[in-house]
Amino acid sequence: MSVKNPGIDLDLEWVSKARVNTQAVLKRAQQVQGRKVAKKQWQAAWLLKAVTCIDLTTLSGDDTPSNVHRLCMKASQPVRRDLLKNMDMHDKGITTAAVCVYPSRVADAVKSLKAANSSLPVASVATGFPAGQTPLKTRLDEVRMAVQDGATEIDIVINRTLALTGQWAALYDEVRQFREVCGEAHMKTILAVGELGTFTNVYKASLVSMMAGSDFIKTSTGKESVNATYPVAIVMVRAIRDYYLRTGHKVGFKPAGGIRTAQEALVWLVLMKEELGDDWLTPTLFRLGASSLLADIERQIYHYVTGCYAAYYELPMA
Known part of the structure; x- marks a missing residue:
């Protein structure tokens, strides 16, 4: 990852004036879902992009x-x-963007990737994931x-209480502190949209x-009852666009939670292309947080290559 967002001073006037037109957002989300997605070799190419x-x-608790x-x-x-x-893609270095684990499993992941001679980044959730309700000092220590x-890469969670009660200056200060202890690591900020009202x-x-100073904003922890939905994504990517137009800083977007099918992955890519443009169609500015999605994408690629669907034992699971 190369794009870094240095952040700006808190602009409370900008925040307080913000209003979202719910009906317009829902209408746009319907349009996105209704889009026809690419077929045949074009679909295969988009699916490899999604990977x-x-x-x-x-x-998981049993990691x-x-x-x-x-x-x-x-x-x-x-x-x-x-x-x-x-598909003549075996020498193109296709890997996922990163692996994401709990803090206590980071050393295991780093060791495994090093042994495999892989330069894949390791991302870790931190700051009292998923609820973000532990004391600030504990959350900062977890990042360290x-x-x-x-x-x-560090996926932090915001303190939802601060957002729900409109304590924007306190939220800014907390995230700024997380940004500092992240050091050179990229920081993805999880909003837990299902709990923001x-x-x-x-x-x-x-x-x-x-x-x-968040380098990415992410929809969900995957542990809330509502996770990545298209309407919420539209609100978030338009905030990214507004921020970019005002500051010149590009911030990435990561939907997470409940994304399981290849078809959904294609819709997410279409949404990014239409709302933010081709610059956001790379792992530096777009991530899909998923555990079971890859299995379905690989099944679809198998079908594209062979003309039939694989039995589950034919594709190695993560």
């Missing part, structure tokens, strides 16, 4: 060094080599630990997070 934007994730190792191997070789060879263990709150939280 390169996936943060392959495991965030072990061995299943993190398996995840890292899958991230390094996400699509079966014979399928890529058939993940960075020390080798994480080069309104589109206007989502827009304001997006703005404040970007002002505080």
Whole structure:
């Protein structure tokens, strides 16, 4: 990743004036979902593009060094080599964008990737994920630990209480502190949109997070009842566009939670292309947070190459 957002001073006037037209957002989301997606070789090409934007994730209570190792191997070789060879894509260095794990599993992931001679980044959730309700000092320490263990990307969670009660200056200060302890690591800020109440709150939280120096804004932890939805995404990507037009700084976008099918991945790519343009169709500015999505994409690629669908045992799982 190369794009860094230095942030700006908190502009409370900009935040307080923000309003979102709910009906317009819902109408636009319907349009996006109704788009016809590419077929045949064009679809295969878009699906490979989607693979390169996936943060392959495991965030389970039963994570072990061995299943993190398996995840890292899958991230390094996400699509079966014979399928890529058939498409003449075997030598294009196709990997996922990163692997994403809990802080206590960062060292395992770094070790596995190093042993495999892979330069894939390791991302870690931190700051009291998923609820963000632990004391600030504990959350800052968690970021430090993940960075020390080798994480080069940190997915932080905002304190939803501050957003729900309109304490934007306090939210800005917290995110700014996380930004400082991240050091050189890229910081993705999770808004947990399912718990923010309104589109206007989502827009304001997006703005404040970007002002505080977030390199990415991310929809969800994947643990809320509502995760990545198209209406919320439209609100967030338009905040990204507004921020870019005003400051010249590009901020990335990461939908996460509930994205499971190849078809959905294509819709997300179309949304990014239409709302933000081709610059945002790379892993430096777009990520898909997913654990099971890759399996379905690989099935679709298998179907494109062979004309039939694979049995589950034919494709190695992450």
